[in-house]
Amino acid sequence: MSDFQHQHASHCESGVMSAIVRHYGLPLSEPMAFGLASALSFAWLPFVKLGGLPLVAYRMPPRAIIRGLQKPLGLRMRTETFRDPARGEARLQELLDAGRVVGLQTSVFWLPYFPQDMRFHFNAHNVLAYGRDADSGDYLLSDPVFEEPMRCAPADLARARFARGVLAPKGLLYYPDGQPAEPDWNKVIPAAIRKTVRVMLRTPVPIVGTRAIERVARAVERLPAAGDTRQSLLFVGHLVRMQEEIGTGGGGFRFMYASFLEEAATLASRPALAEQAARLVEIGDGWREFALAAARMIRGRDAFEPAALAALLRRQAADERAFFGALEKALA
Amino acid sequence: MDIENVPQEGNATLGGHRKAMYARGADGRLAPVAYAGWEVEEIVTRQAVEELDRLAADALTRVRAGSASPLEYHMYRARMDDTLLAQTTGLWRWRVRRHLRPEVFRRLSPTLLARYAAALGLGVDQLTTVPPQA
Numbered sequence: 001m002s003d004f005q006h007q008h009a010s011h012c013e014s015g016v017m018s019a020i021v022r023h024y025g026l027p028l029s030e031p032m033a034f035g036l037a038s039a040l041s042f043a044w045l046p047f048v049k050l051g052g053l054p055l056v057a058y059r060m061p062p063r064a065i066i067r068g069l070q071k072p073l074g075l076r077m078r079t080e081t082f083r084d085p086a087r088g089e090a091r092l093q094e095l096l097d098a099g100r101v102v103g104l105q106t107s108v109f110w111l112p113y114f115p116q117d118m119r120f121h122f123n124a125h126n127v128l129a130y131g132r133d134a135d136s137g138d139y140l141l142s143d144p145v146f147e148e149p150m151r152c153a154p155a156d157l158a159r160a161r162f163a164r165g166v167l168a169p170k171g172l173l174y175y176p177d178g179q180p181a182e183p184d185w186n187k188v189i190p191a192a193i194r195k196t197v198r199v200m201l202r203t204p205v206p207i208v209g210t211r212a213i214e215r216v217a218r219a220v221e222r223l224p225a226a227g228d229t230r231q232s233l234l235f236v237g238h239l240v241r242m243q244e245e246i247g248t249g250g251g252g253f254r255f256m257y258a259s260f261l262e263e264a265a266t267l268a269s270r271p272a273l274a275e276q277a278a279r280l281v282e283i284g285d286g287w288r289e290f291a292l293a294a295a296r297m298i299r300g301r302d303a304f305e306p307a308a309l310a311a312l313l314r315r316q317a318a319d320e321r322a323f324f325g326a327l328e329k330a331l332a
Numbered sequence: 333m334d335i336e337n338v339p340q341e342g343n344a345t346l347g348g349h350r351k352a353m354y355a356r357g358a359d360g361r362l363a364p365v366a367y368a369g370w371e372v373e374e375i376v377t378r379q380a381v382e383e384l385d386r387l388a389a390d391a392l393t394r395v396r397a398g399s400a401s402p403l404e405y406h407m408y409r410a411r412m413d414d415t416l417l418a419q420t421t422g423l424w425r426w427r428v429r430r431h432l433r434p435e436v437f438r439r440l441s442p443t444l445l446a447r448y449a450a451a452l453g454l455g456v457d458q459l460t461t462v463p464p465q466a
Contacts (some may be wrong), residue, residue: 008350009352009364010353010364107410109410110453117344117349118377121416145351146349147350165419255355255362281362298376
């Protein structure tokens with residue numbers, strides 16, 4: 001427990017998984033965990049509503065990184081969920097007593113150390129428990145999106161682990177079974193990249209990948225620009241919030257994947273990947289431009305022009321399509 | 333994004349915390365940088381929070397006028413809507429909606445009140461009252 005090292009990360013699940021893998025002996029950066037698990041994506045699920053707004057995600061669904069790292073690293077992850085909160089708590093205690101670090105899925109709303117304005121009912125936040133304070137009984141948590149380790153009282157943690165609703169964690173805890181092995185980078189890196197290319201360019205359903213970005217563009221274009229625009233602006237703000245808050249700062253996931261490509265270029269001795277990283281950074285900057293344009297309209301600094309925002313999204317779709325095509329060629 | 337362009341303007345909604353972002357450093361390589369926030373982020377987070385605050389304030393006015401139950405006010409205060417409250421309590425949504433009516437809410441059984449109170453993280457006495465007029 002005492003030898004656990006907290007590390008600040010940009011996304012919770014990749015942060016937790018890279019911390020776990022590192023703790024169990026294989027140095028693995030956060031971008032490497034993200035890229036190897038093929039976690040970059042884009043999804044638009046208008047029929048799933050969060051607070052009345054359609055789900056939009058700039059990455060693969062929760063648990064994709066936990067699952068996705070198993071094969072490349074030859075690592076078996078054990079996952080357990082519980083119907084009864086008391087049993088879930090007892091099991092966590094048991095694992096901590098055995099000296100393990102344990103990944104937990106939680107609801108942001110019930111974690112008291114989150115700033116008030118950030119506490120929404122988002123149920124797929126990942127943290128790592130690495131011990132317990134003997135005096136207060138507080139759990140010692142490594143929440144990767146915070147700079148420093150955190151603490152949480154048992155009652156609050158139980159509530160966060162057993163929150164209900166969309167993506168309910170059901171007390172999910174996870175830990176590795178055995179040790180991760182250093183993989184053959186020349187094999188696992190191209191395989192992981194190919195999977196991401198496939199998801200972005202060739203998913204059969206148009207709600208995943210670059211086509212989904214175009215769909216969002218269409219949805220934005222249809223928003224009423226005149227009259228009461230409150231609802232329209234909430235929708236636009238929601239698109240940005242999903243990149244910002246749950247999405248690590250504007251083009252965050254794009255920047256992180258670019259960092260993965262840069263590292264992958266060295267590990268797999270494929271310099272062409274580093275050139276692609278530079279392109280992806282520009283795409284990330286494009287997402288930030290969209291976020292900035294949207295925020296200015298929300299604040300009323302610019303007039304609300306759905307067509308202008310839709311045009312920015314279409315450009316992102318086109319850029320990402322060209323990028324993933326080029327990335328595939330760079331692997332050949 | 334280059335490291336010198338990483339916004340450090342601060343973001344009140346982060347409560348003094350910093351987030352990590354990957355940016356290009358002086359050596360030309362991407363690495364995580366702690367950043368204090370971006371105004372854009374603050375704008376969209378505040379927008380969402382203010383919308384929920386507005387819904388809670390509207391509900392409070394209606395509770396005082398006798399046309400909504402305290403449950404509606406507390407639901408929005410807990411940043412929920414009827415769908416989420418239904419999922420959290422395990423009740424049908426039509427039932428939750430019905431309980432937003434004051435005359436129905438007044439007749440709720442202690443069991444149901446306890447269920448709502450637990451879902452919202454409140455005591456039953458808090459659930460059945462609203463803050464006094466300022």
